[in-house]
Amino acid sequence: MIDHLLLPFQFPFMQQAFAISLLVAAPMALLSTFLVLKGWSLMGDAISHAVLPGIVIAYIIGIPLAVGAFAAGMICALATGFLKENSRVKEDTVMGVVFSGMFGLGLVLYVGIQTSVHLDHILFGDMLGVTWRDVAESGLIAALVSGLLVLRRRDLLVLAFDPQHARAIGLPVRLLHYGLLAILSLTIVGALKAVGIILAIAMLITPGATAFLIARRFETMMAISLAVSLVASFLGVYLSFFIDSAPAPTIVLLMTAGFILAFMRARHLAARASERIATP
Secondary structure (H helix, E strand, C coil), X not given: CHHHHCHHHHCHHHHHHHHHHHHHHHHHHHHHHHHHHHCCHHHHHHHHHHHHHHHHHHHHHCCCHHXXXXXXXXXXXXXXXXXXXXXXXXXXXXXXXHHHHHXXXXXXXXXXCCCCCXXXXXXXXXXXXXXHHHHHHXXXXXXXXXXXXXXXXXXXXXXXXXXXXXXXXXXXXXXXXXXXXXXXXXXXXXXXXHHHHHHHHHHHHHHHHHHHHHCCCHHHHHHHHHHHHHHHHHHHHHHXXXXXXXXXXXXXXXXXXXXXXXXXHHHHXXXXXXXXXXXX
């Protein structure tokens, strides 16, 4: 029985999947708290889709795909900021236009070239096909992103809640704003080989949204988001071995289940509080 339960850990491809899933989960969970508090869920969606043309162009000219993906993500972020500041169009509308346009460009470029890179692996990831080199690259990105978020968490928290106050107390608001966008792009690049473009947004938003329903303090929210992401990632890879499913969608389903449970708990606590208030 024990041997059967430990079977997934005996295969090198599963060991690599466990490693990269946890390395991807940590920075995405920490970043998730800021995206949820700042209301940047759509920005994460926009950048995750916008990296596709960068990946295709990088493949055409023969440079690392991560470089092209990061460049495309930053172009999307900068274009969104420029259009928002120089037009009357609202930010969510601008993001919708920019990310759909860049995603369309990526699909046109992809169809126009002959490549051995399968589109499904770009869109949904290929966690079971990663190498230890991929794990090392994701680990380097995870360390960099996590370190920056932890070191600058207080400044980013002020920026998320009140940019005007952040500017008044002397924080470099513009630098923090575009720095957060750069971190977002870099995090998505680190997650591409593991979970792909489409499922990256779920891992970027769901842990923070779940923690937001449970926690009342920011530090607690970060800890809960990290725990939710790591547990769901580990269990998702583990369960996928036995139920013969892809690891990334399984991880997302577990995160969604966790969010539903947190929502039901919040509703239950709110109902009990209302009853206590109504009781004379």
